[in-house]
Amino acid sequence: MSFLSVRQLANADLPTRWGHFRILGFEGVVENPVPCKKDAPAPATRIESAVALVMGDIHSAPPIVRVHSSCLTGDVFHSLRCDCREQLELALATIADAGAGIVLYEHQEGRGIGLMAKLQAYELQERGLDTIEANLELGYAADCRHFELPAAILNLLHIPAVRLMTNNPEKVEALQAAGIQVIERLQADVPAQPASERYLQTKREKMGHLVG
16 A cells, blocks of 8 residues: 555644644545455545644654544543543643654544444444454454554654654554654553453454553
């Protein structure tokens, strides 16, 4: 998968309870995207979007960066089934403490399968499947996400090196493959909730996430 083009569409002030950020909007056109669902026809191109929350001087030293996939249930409704909201808030707080950094927020709900499929996967999890088994049962890959767009945005922002906050080694590999040097990986561990223990265990044991 490759990007035909990435362009910045917006740049506005975004005051938050962690401090003032600039919110930058980006759009990328993907050539020959890989379909997430088995036997699904792939369009010739696909448009992806993401936002970057930027604080402080991000060029004098490698900034703290968090690549975060959208999670309506966690980020907005504060679901305890996952650790998404806590990780997002940890990243915002860490960047605010440092005075500089970037949160790249991608629209890849449910590890890329989309909101409705994610809710269907929740139903299957209530019947005993784990998060990966549920995705596979619905005909999707275990993880449909791609991280080329965040890497392209960092290149567009002239960021050659980062301190990446993640538990997912695939994000490190994706940025480095795109020429972004990851000089440090910052842990994104947050306290587990009873409702999220199995989810975190699956990420650790089946997806190789460095959790706990």
